[in-house]
Amino acid sequence: MNTLSYGLLSLLTRGSRTGYELMLHIQPFWPAKHSQIYPLLARLEQNGYVQFVHVPQSDKPDKKVYSLTSLGEDALREWMVMPTDEPVLRDEFALKVYCIGLVDKGQALKVLLDRENYYKKKMEKFALSFEQLKNDSSKPLEELSLEDPLFGIYLLIGKARGKVKADLEWCQWMKSKLR
Amino acid sequence: MNTLSYGLLSLLTRGSRTGYELMLHIQPFWPAKHSQIYPLLARLEQNGYVQFVHVPQSDKPDKKVYSLTSLGEDALREWMVMPTDEPVLRDEFALKVYCIGLVDKGQALKVLLDRENYYKKKMEKFALSFEQLKNDSSKPLEELSLEDPLFGIYLLIGKARGKVKADLEWCQWMKSKLR
DNA sequence: AGTTGCATGTAAGAGGTTACATGATTTC
């Protein structure tokens, strides 16, 4: 059982999903391709952590809808109290910034502006996600608590948004340093 | 040439280093083990991007001190204007938060407090890093510019600190949500 | 007519971690 496997089980606590949907939803928290996820789901099924029903479709390809078993839920609870791995961040941009003095200001500024744009687009996506959450939720988001099924997503969007905001502000501060 | 290789070249723009030192210094920006770095350095040397001198030592093991060649510097300048890969973050903690409702508040709080402590220690390390920078620098840090050899590190510590600060604040806000 | 989305899977290869191997000095 690796971390991605627990991640897939985590997503399944919020309802049944196909491998394809799991692949889409796990991206912000643990990026992974379908080619990594499908074999893991097969292994999780063999070990009894998940089960699936085959759903034939006519217009689209047939699909397997996975759901969490009670064994899988037990595994999650055991995992929850185990020591948590440190976060791992790899950012090519940071390495470039380290030796940005090698190129002239024009080129340096371009590298920075590209990344600033990337962050701005991310922030827009977060705004959209919050909008959608607001629509899906019966209460105002600030009143959500541990018991609500949307609580987890609400927390995570907030966490991700905080970091991107910090990076964006740093990017803009850095731009002011450059001229 | 993969990203880690460019990262090693980037560090060498600030002076000669052993493989061991490179391994230590690259951790905050692109975590890597010595077992990954030594073979890459050998390949970079074969391709003429770096060179090394063998330095025998009596009290410690002999070492190879690597430095950047002009070919290596050219490679860095070409890399700088190429499209920059998106940052990749993998955080087991985020996955746990998503399904934190599975366990009781006591256990949930423990998971949170452990991570809060981790972030606090990180913040202390950043403070120490800034202290050391202040000592190493001839000017006040705010006046550093593109040309200063310490500029790159100063920027990066600021960037990393901003993100950890955002995460720490989120962690504390989340704690308030839990009770 | 070409791309995107849905939907699953395998195979090859690159990237990254853990373990094996050695050995002196310093710190707890």
Next chain:
DNA sequence: GAAATCATGTAACCTCTTACATGCAACT
């Protein structure tokens, strides 16, 4: 006496990405 630091390297293994493979529907 045990662990950490410096210092290099290889081998086995796991993780992750890219590419191959298929096929229909909807959109541009």
